[in-house]
Amino acid sequence: MGDTRNIDLRFVMFSVISVFLLMERFYVHATLKVGFYNQSCPLVEEIVRSVITKAYYANNPQIAPALIRMHFHDCFVRGCDGSILLDSTPGNTSEKEAIPNQSIRGYEVIDEAKAMVESLCPSTVSCADILAFAARDSTTLTLASKKILYQVAAGRRDGSISLENEVAMNLPSPLFNATQLISNFESKNLTAEDLVVLTGAHSIGVAQCGSFTNRLYNFSNASNTDPTLDPVYAEILEMKCPSNSTNSSIVVALDSLTPKTLDNMFYIGLMNNLGLLSSDQALLTEEFLRILVEMNASNEKLWESKFGEAMVKMGEIEVLSGSDGEIRKNCRIVNSNALVDLAYLRFRSDEVKEEGKQQHQEQHKQSA
Numbered sequence: 001m002g003d004t005r006n007i008d009l010r011f012v013m014f015s016v017i018s019v020f021l022l023m024e025r026f027y028v029h030a031t032l033k034v035g036f037y038n039q040s041c042p043l044v045e046e047i048v049r050s051v052i053t054k055a056y057y058a059n060n061p062q063i064a065p066a067l068i069r070m071h072f073h074d075c076f077v078r079g080c081d082g083s084i085l086l087d088s089t090p091g092n093t094s095e096k097e098a099i100p101n102q103s104i105r106g107y108e109v110i111d112e113a114k115a116m117v118e119s120l121c122p123s124t125v126s127c128a129d130i131l132a133f134a135a136r137d138s139t140t141l142t143l144a145s146k147k148i149l150y151q152v153a154a155g156r157r158d159g160s161i162s163l164e165n166e167v168a169m170n171l172p173s174p175l176f177n178a179t180q181l182i183s184n185f186e187s188k189n190l191t192a193e194d195l196v197v198l199t200g201a202h203s204i205g206v207a208q209c210g211s212f213t214n215r216l217y218n219f220s221n222a223s224n225t226d227p228t229l230d231p232v233y234a235e236i237l238e239m240k241c242p243s244n245s246t247n248s249s250i251v252v253a254l255d256s257l258t259p260k261t262l263d264n265m266f267y268i269g270l271m272n273n274l275g276l277l278s279s280d281q282a283l284l285t286e287e288f289l290r291i292l293v294e295m296n297a298s299n300e301k302l303w304e305s306k307f308g309e310a311m312v313k314m315g316e317i318e319v320l321s322g323s324d325g326e327i328r329k330n331c332r333i334v335n336s337n338a339l340v341d342l343a344y345l346r347f348r349s350d351e352v353k354e355e356g357k358q359q360h361q362e363q364h365k366q367s368a
């Protein structure tokens with residue numbers, strides 16, 4: 001009897017906690033909204049799309065993978081709050097400077113989009129939302145079908161804190177094994193399936209030698225090279241990346257089969273020992289992850305729709321909304337610093353004016 005009551009009590013508690021968690025999840029959904037700027041800045045998505053598309057076709061197709069990765073790195077550190085876009089200040093080294101972010105590119109394209117949006121709708125659209133739109137537009141540009149995979153719910157607000165030392169502790173390392181990858185994603189409310197589906201972003205873009213040479217040299221006591229790497233592919237990689245190479249301008253496609261198209265060939269490559277990063281290949285080391293890889297490899301349409309859904313979910317991580325945070329005027333500077341800059345500029349211009357006035361009076365006196 002006592003046992004039954006305990007079980008009942010545990011069941012009630014479990015239900016209450018589940019409802020609470022569900023409500024919390026619903027609340028996060030409810031704060032962001034598709035069409036959030038319909039009244040306040042109806043052209044924002046078109047403006048962002050035109051800036052990204054122009055950059056992509058102006059001989060800069062690498063901008064697309066760069067912006068998808070920038071959004072991922074933004075969301076995993078302090079949530080999707082545009083903290084990755086903040087520049088360092090004299091007293092603070094920002095996320096940009098952390099090692100995993102040193103190869104992030106494309107900040108100038110976000111600046112361009114923000115400047116155009118600001119000129120039309122001042123202080124209305126957050127930098128975090130502009131980055132989320134830009135990442136979505138980048139997926140559209142790199143899909144073979146050029147299809148819009150997903151709608152971006154917006155209403156994110158910008159954070160004002162960006163710390164270099166928070167990056168490595170929040171982002172997954174390319175040396176992580178399956179357990180570490182799963183627990184990193186779970187800490188961001190993403191599932192193991194989201195992990196497999198989102199890693200499909202490695203179907204485009206590149207990596208520097210330092211991100212995978214652990215697999216090419218001194219891999220283990222038994223083997224110099226990672227035995228799960230195709231031997232011919234390993235030889236090609238060794239030619240490109242000699243041991244101890246520190247040349248960051250040498251890069252290798254993450255998906256050697258279709259490097260420029262966002263598709264499911266990344267998974268087919270993985271199953272053929274052509275995954276580039278240890279963390280990519282790690283997706284084959286657990287049976288249930290391997291099944292997910294095989295599913296994505298065998299059904300491109302299914303992966304596409306799951307990728308869109310997972311990007312939406314990733315874009316909701318720990319967002320600021322309502323009256324939290326701010327709408328930065330310049331994505332690189334928090335507004336209070338921008339005001340300091342403005343005040344300083346005004347002060348300097350008053351000083352310059354004063355100097356000019358004095359010089360003018362001096363000249364006047366001398367000529368009189």
Ligand code: HEM
Nearest residue numbers: 065066069072103172173174198201205206207208211279
């Ligand atoms: C699962 C854990 C992940 C790890 C360990 C990881 C790690 C890496 C590393 C090491 C690189 C190469 C960086 C370089 O050498 O310059 C890279 C590139 C890239 N990653 Fe990931 N990543 C992960 C998940 C993701 C996710 C979830 C996304 C997006 C949804 C993503 C998108 C990209 C893209 C698009 C590139 C190419 C960037 C470019 O060409 O500029 N990655 N990733």
